[in-house]
Every structure is written in structure tokens, then in C-alpha cells.
Amino acid sequence: LDIFSTILDYAGAADADQSDGKSLRRFMDGDDTHPYTFNDEYDESVVVLEWDYRSPESNNSLSRDLDSAPAFCLLHKGWKLMMYKKATSPKLDMLFHVAADRYEQQNLIGIHGNDTASADDAIIGKTEHLRALLLEWMHRMDGGDDGNKQYYSHPKSNANEGLGDIMEIGLRQPWRRLDLWVSELDTLWFGKTSYDGNSYVRHEYLYVGRRTPGSVTLESIHVEGKDELFFSLELLSPYSNDEPSSMTIQEHEHVRIKVSFSSTILPPKVKAKLVLKSTAGPDIKIDLSLTVGGSASPPLAPHPPLTPWPTPQPVPTAPTLPSIPFIQPPRECSPTNRCGRCEGHCKSDDECELDLVCHDKDAGGDPIPGCKGTDNSMTEWCIPIEYSGRTRAPSPPTPPxxxxxxxxxxxxxxxxxxxxxxxxxxxxxxxxxxxxxxxxxxxxxxxxxxxxxxxxxxxxxxxxxxxxxLPPSPPVASLPPTFAPTLVDGAFILTASEAMSCTLKTENAGFKGSMGYCDFDGKEDWIEWENVEVPATGTYEARMRYSSASSRPLELLIDSAPAGTYNVPETGLWTVWDTETLTVTLTQGMQHTIRLHAAESKGPNVDQVTFVPVV
Known part of the structure; x- marks a missing residue:
């Protein structure tokens, strides 16, 4: 139906469209009439599939009953919910995170034959969210009180079987019931902003509801954090943009919280949390995360300049120096007895000759750039700067x-x-x-x-x-990075410049990235990489390269699930870098999210995280 309406719209015949469809043109090229309201009007649009074909047979009967197959499928932002129509059906509904599970192998609200109560609160909250979107869609498409319509509120559309789709779907509950469900328990992600001629704006919605007898009262909803002024909140009824008459939610009810971002500049990241206080239990705190760049619709006025951002370095070229054999046996290098090329063991750049750096080896057997031979030890070797992909770290200063x-x-x-x-x-x-x-x-x-x-x-x-x-010592001149070493097959690197929520800095030398390292702003700060592609399912070593003047633990989360804690020892100086390793299990595919979270204290400086498959 929507495709039919879209064709009429592009043909200039939208006024002649008497179907129940709605043109998709707004998604394809923006709303030509009101480009700045694009996100405001269509943010929660969904794809709904309905199938319920039953052919008539003799004796006033149909070929099957209403409950013989799933009847509704709803897709929204990488999630897919399939539901049966009857509230009393014992059959299993299905929820898939198709962004990560493209072949739909894992039903997150229950595996056939298993207890659906095993789903956690976050998954149930997402299921309730999609069901709420389905109910809102049915209300919009119902036709109101027109006796000739009522497609979803009257059982006549189902050959008078059941109570009507809105009632049946609203009462259906094969999964665990919650006193308070929330559509997002960890992070509310903001999509790309639109520019309204004055500010960058984006609207997202948080859904909150109850499925158990009784009621819950929302005592307060607010945003806190250093960027809280960028956000505003509006509490809305489920089926209109009116404010609800009460902050109390009854059984089977839900409300919407419209969270709006607005700023005259587009910051590289925001620090803010939405805090929900209710009578159902402890406060719920949800990170607000902004997608930087882009626009949901073409602006009529030019965008103002974005927040200044470091200019990417030119594409590196491989060095042309010939490789030479290792100098054997290894010896202990020192600042007063520096090692030459392909000589070791060094512990820092100041233990190598001035045109060399100390190579940071990940594991025994790794190839050493510019050196011939195989080294299965953990010896660190001095190599030419142009092979290292970084600058030479200055010598540790004498404490003043x-x-x-x-x-x-x-x-x-x-x-x-x-x-x-x-x-x-x-x-x-x-x-x-x-x-x-x-x-x-x-x-x-x-x-x-x-x-x-x-x-x-x-x-x-x-x-x-x-x-x-005391004022810092003047910086030491250094050469620009020119080459990144090759990794073993199946390994991949997450660099500081790729992190969506990273404060990039460059004042402490020794980092490998072309644009700097990530600096944690304080306790509860985090950095995150989105849409990470894992080449193969298996066990990996997550090797984090860092510097820190004190011991600071750092949590690793993969797809919002805790994967371990780096017990980060101090490196002594911010210009001295070291590597800590955790062993994790990753599944093949794209759309993974990897986060480093400073839960107990301000985190270290993070250069990069290298994931190396364990053979």
C-alpha cells in the first residue's frame, strides 16, 4: 500500500490517493514542504507486516483459525518482533536483533520449549517498546470511530473472531511481566541531526510502561551532566502529542518521553544522562549518546562550521629501508648505552639510538618491522622510526x-x-x-x-x-608517522580516532595513532567504538595500549555486556606506554559495540586496542 502511495506522490497525484497507504517519499528525499520537521514527525516510523489470509470454505468456515500463524511483524532500528494475534495463544512470539543476528538464529524472548522468563529486563523492555509501536500504528490505521472502518478495534476484521487486534495485542503477554519496563536501560542513541537554520536538532523517544496489576508513579524525569543544557524533555501520551493527565501508569499502559537535542554547534561527544525516578525501585540512569555528523534532511541554509577537528594525516607509504638480521645475542639497552637497529632488549625509546624507537611487541613470534629472522621471545627491539607508525617518545625528564x-x-x-x-x-x-x-x-x-x-x-x-x-618542559621535535606495521591474519585494531565518544589529545608523545590518543575526562567517563566488524567467531586477546601516572582499573564491555576489567598498573609517566591484555570471546559479524568504562576513577590515556585471535 505504501509503495502505491509513493508512486502517486512522485507522479504528482498524491491528492488522488484514496488508499490506506502513506508515501515513503519523506524517507527517500526528505519532506519537501517542511524539511526541518522531518525528524520530529517521523522519528518513530516503523515497518509493519501483517498477514492473515484465510480463504472461505463450506459451512461458513474459513481455511484456518486466527491463531494458526504469526500475524504481525514489526521492524524498528535493527530489531524485529513477530507476534500472534490472540491474547490467549500459548504459542511463542519472537524477538530478533537483526542488526547483529542477520539470520535470526536467536529468539531473545524465548527458545522453543524453554521458559520465556529467562529474558532479562533490557530485552523485555525492548519487546514492550516494539509492541507499543505496533499498538500506536494500529491506532493510526484504525480509521477512528467510522463504522465502516475500525480495522483494528473491531473483531469484524477478523471474521468476528477474537476481540479486535488492538485489544488482543494489548493484552497478550507470553513473556515475563515487569512492574516498570523501559525501552532503553543502558544508552539512548541519537541519530543524525537536522539543521533548522539556527541549531542542530534531533528528537528521540524513551518508552516507559507497566504490565503488572496496580500502578507506578513517575516521580521525576530529568537530565544531568555537564552537557545537560543541550537536552529538553517532554512527557507525551501514547497515542497523541498531548501531555498525559497523570504521572501514574496503570497496568497495560505506557507513556512516551520525548528527548530533544539542540545546539548551535555539533560537539564531538556529549556527557549527559537521563535520570528516571519512580515508585518501582532504584533510579534508572540512561546515557545519552549523540551520532556526530550528517543530516536527516537537506537544509535550506548552509550549515555553520562544526567544532574544529584534527586534520587526518596523509595516507602513509611503506618505508624503503632494506631489512637487516637481528643482532644476537640480546643485551640490556640503557640511556647511557643505547642499542642500534634490530638490537635489544629495550624498554623505552631513550634506550635506542636517536633515529630509532623501541618496538612495542604484542607477543613472541610477531614479525619485527625491518628486521630479518624469527624471534619467539618477548625481547623488544630497536627499529627505525619510519617503520613504527609513530613518533619517538622524549626521554623521561629528570624530576624538577x-x-x-x-x-x-x-x-x-x-x-x-x-x-x-x-x-x-x-x-x-x-x-x-x-x-x-x-x-x-x-x-x-x-x-x-x-x-x-x-x-x-x-x-x-x-x-x-x-x-x-611548574611549567612543562618544551616539547621535543619529532617526525610525523609514516607507516603502520602489518597485523597477523584475523587481527584488527580499534584506534583512538575511530572512537565516537573520545576526547582526542596529542600533548603526551609516544602514541601510535595519527590523530592522538583518548583522554578520560573523569570517573564514569567512557569511550566507545560502534559498528565494529569481527572477521571470525572465536577467542581473542584484547590488547589495550595505554599510559597512566597511577593505577586505574578500566572495564571492557562488548555489546553492553561486561567482558572483563583491565587492572591497569601505572607506567610512571604519561609519555611511557604499556599494554594490558584481556581474553574475550567474539562472534563474527558487523554492528558490534565495544566500550571502555572508567567506573572507579578517572581512566588512563588509551592509544588503541588490538584484538588478536588466539590460535
């Missing part, structure tokens, strides 16, 4: 003397202010303007962290005024 002598904390703490600023090693301050003179307010990571220039241990979260740090 303390700018000031350490002094004890001034106790007890008091509230500092701009009119009554605190002295050195005194607090609690909330900004540099609350400290005397050139002193700064120290940004403490956790209770018990050392406070520079202050004597004693402080287990509280008090922020103290301290002397400003």
Missing part, C-alpha cells in the same frame, strides 16, 4: 625540584569563597577564585589521593588550595 616546601594540611577544613579565599593546603575550595593569589584549587580524583605540596593523608573529598605546577 619542588617549587615550594611541603607543609601540613590546615585543619579543620572550612568553606572557601571568593571573598574569603583559602591559603595553601587549606580547603574546601570549588574553584581557583576561592584560593589566595596564584594558588589553584586541586581537582582530587578520590579520597586518599596525595595532595601535591601538602603533608598528611586526607580520606575525604575535600578539595585543597595548592601551589600551581
Amino acid at each position: 625540584p619542588e617549587a615550594v616546601d611541603p607543609i601540613p594540611f590546615v585543619l579543620p577544613p572550612r568553606p572557601c569563597s571568593s571573598t574569603d579565599p583559602c591559603q595553601r593546603c587549606q580547603g574546601h575550595c570549588e574553584g581557583d577564585n576561592e584560593c589566595v593569589g596564584d594558588l589553584i584549587c586541586h581537582d582530587k580524583e578520590a579520597g586518599g589521593s596525595p595532595i601535591p605540596g601538602c603533608i598528611g593523608t586526607d580520606m575525604s573529598k575535600t578539595e585543597w588550595c595548592i601551589a600551581p605546577p
Whole structure:
């Protein structure tokens, strides 16, 4: 029906369309009349398939009953739900995440013969979300109170079998019932923005409902985080854009929360969470994640310039230096007795001659760029800079003397202010303007962290005024990266520049990427790679290359599921890089999401994560 309406629309005969279809032109080239409302009007559009052909037979009977096959199929943003029409049917409905399971091998709300209650709250929430979208579609297509229509509200459309599709689908519940279900429990993803001539805008919807007897009250809904001002919320009824009369949701009911993003610039990532408080239990916090770039419809006015972004480096070319044999046997290199080309064992670049770098080997047996032979040990070898794909790290500086002598904390703490600023090693301050003179307010990571220039241990979260740090040493000139080494078959690398939510920085030398490394902003920060393609199912070593001045654990999540924790030891300096490894299992295919999450403290600097198949 929609294809028929689309043809009429393109033929200029949309006014003559008396069918129940709706033109798809808005998806193909945007809404020509209202381009800026494209996302606002059509964000939750879905594909619905309905099949219910039953041929008449003798004695006023039909060839089959209403419950003999699934009757509805709904597809929405990579998810597919198939449902039977009868509320009382014991048959199994099916939910597939077709973005990751293209051959539909895993029914997420129950395997035939198994208990459907095994599905977790997130999967049930997504199932309820798709069912709610199906109900909304049936309400739109029903024809209202017109006695000649009522296609989905009256049983006459099913040869008077059942209660009508809206009632049957609304009551049907072969899966576990929840006091409060939410369509997204981890992250609400925002699609590409539209530009309205002034701002970049995008609207997404969070669905919330209840399937058990009784009621639940939504006590508050708000956005928190440093980018909260980019977002606004609107609570809507399920079948209209009116505000619901109550914040209380009864059994079988749901509401929609319209979450709108608007900004005059397009940030590389946003830091914000939607917080849902209800009488059903603990607060639910959902990350708001923005897809950077692009537009949902062609703008009439030119886009303003985006947030500045590093210029990609030219395509690298392979070096032309001939390979030479390893220098055997290995010896211990040092800054005072540097190693030459294809000589080792080195631990850092300053232990190699000035035109060389210390190669960071992933495993014994890995080929060493520019060196002939096989090395099955874990020896690190000095190789030419042009073979390394990175710059040479500067020599570790000699620690400068303390700018000031350490002094004890001034106790007890008091509230500092701009009119009554605190002295050195005194607090609690909330900004540099609350400290005397050139002193700064120290940004403490956790209770018990050392406070520079202050004597004693402080287990509280008090922020103290301290002397400003000494200016950094001038940067060391370095050559641009020219070559990336070849990986073993089946391995793949996730680089910092590919992460959707990464704050890229370049001030600490030694990183391998062409655009910098990822810097974690603080506790609960995360970086993420989307649509990762895994070449083959199997076990992989996830080798994270990092630098850190202190020990900082980092969680690895694959497709939102915990896959392990990197117990990241300190490397001593931010210019010294090391590798930590976790063993994980990956399934073949695209659309995987891989996240690093700093749950307990600010995370390390992350250069890249290399996934190497375990043979």
C-alpha cells in the first residue's frame, strides 16, 4: 500500500490517493514542504507486516483459525518482533536483533520449549517498546470511530473472531511481566541531526510502561551532566502529542518521553544522562549518546562550521629501508648505552639510538618491522622510526625540584569563597577564585589521593588550595608517522580516532595513532567504538595500549555486556606506554559495540586496542 502511495506522490497525484497507504517519499528525499520537521514527525516510523489470509470454505468456515500463524511483524532500528494475534495463544512470539543476528538464529524472548522468563529486563523492555509501536500504528490505521472502518478495534476484521487486534495485542503477554519496563536501560542513541537554520536538532523517544496489576508513579524525569543544557524533555501520551493527565501508569499502559537535542554547534561527544525516578525501585540512569555528523534532511541554509577537528594525516607509504638480521645475542639497552637497529632488549625509546624507537611487541613470534629472522621471545627491539607508525617518545625528564616546601594540611577544613579565599593546603575550595593569589584549587580524583605540596593523608573529598605546577618542559621535535606495521591474519585494531565518544589529545608523545590518543575526562567517563566488524567467531586477546601516572582499573564491555576489567598498573609517566591484555570471546559479524568504562576513577590515556585471535 505504501509503495502505491509513493508512486502517486512522485507522479504528482498524491491528492488522488484514496488508499490506506502513506508515501515513503519523506524517507527517500526528505519532506519537501517542511524539511526541518522531518525528524520530529517521523522519528518513530516503523515497518509493519501483517498477514492473515484465510480463504472461505463450506459451512461458513474459513481455511484456518486466527491463531494458526504469526500475524504481525514489526521492524524498528535493527530489531524485529513477530507476534500472534490472540491474547490467549500459548504459542511463542519472537524477538530478533537483526542488526547483529542477520539470520535470526536467536529468539531473545524465548527458545522453543524453554521458559520465556529467562529474558532479562533490557530485552523485555525492548519487546514492550516494539509492541507499543505496533499498538500506536494500529491506532493510526484504525480509521477512528467510522463504522465502516475500525480495522483494528473491531473483531469484524477478523471474521468476528477474537476481540479486535488492538485489544488482543494489548493484552497478550507470553513473556515475563515487569512492574516498570523501559525501552532503553543502558544508552539512548541519537541519530543524525537536522539543521533548522539556527541549531542542530534531533528528537528521540524513551518508552516507559507497566504490565503488572496496580500502578507506578513517575516521580521525576530529568537530565544531568555537564552537557545537560543541550537536552529538553517532554512527557507525551501514547497515542497523541498531548501531555498525559497523570504521572501514574496503570497496568497495560505506557507513556512516551520525548528527548530533544539542540545546539548551535555539533560537539564531538556529549556527557549527559537521563535520570528516571519512580515508585518501582532504584533510579534508572540512561546515557545519552549523540551520532556526530550528517543530516536527516537537506537544509535550506548552509550549515555553520562544526567544532574544529584534527586534520587526518596523509595516507602513509611503506618505508624503503632494506631489512637487516637481528643482532644476537640480546643485551640490556640503557640511556647511557643505547642499542642500534634490530638490537635489544629495550624498554623505552631513550634506550635506542636517536633515529630509532623501541618496538612495542604484542607477543613472541610477531614479525619485527625491518628486521630479518624469527624471534619467539618477548625481547623488544630497536627499529627505525619510519617503520613504527609513530613518533619517538622524549626521554623521561629528570624530576624538577619542588617549587615550594611541603607543609601540613590546615585543619579543620572550612568553606572557601571568593571573598574569603583559602591559603595553601587549606580547603574546601570549588574553584581557583576561592584560593589566595596564584594558588589553584586541586581537582582530587578520590579520597586518599596525595595532595601535591601538602603533608598528611586526607580520606575525604575535600578539595585543597595548592601551589600551581611548574611549567612543562618544551616539547621535543619529532617526525610525523609514516607507516603502520602489518597485523597477523584475523587481527584488527580499534584506534583512538575511530572512537565516537573520545576526547582526542596529542600533548603526551609516544602514541601510535595519527590523530592522538583518548583522554578520560573523569570517573564514569567512557569511550566507545560502534559498528565494529569481527572477521571470525572465536577467542581473542584484547590488547589495550595505554599510559597512566597511577593505577586505574578500566572495564571492557562488548555489546553492553561486561567482558572483563583491565587492572591497569601505572607506567610512571604519561609519555611511557604499556599494554594490558584481556581474553574475550567474539562472534563474527558487523554492528558490534565495544566500550571502555572508567567506573572507579578517572581512566588512563588509551592509544588503541588490538584484538588478536588466539590460535
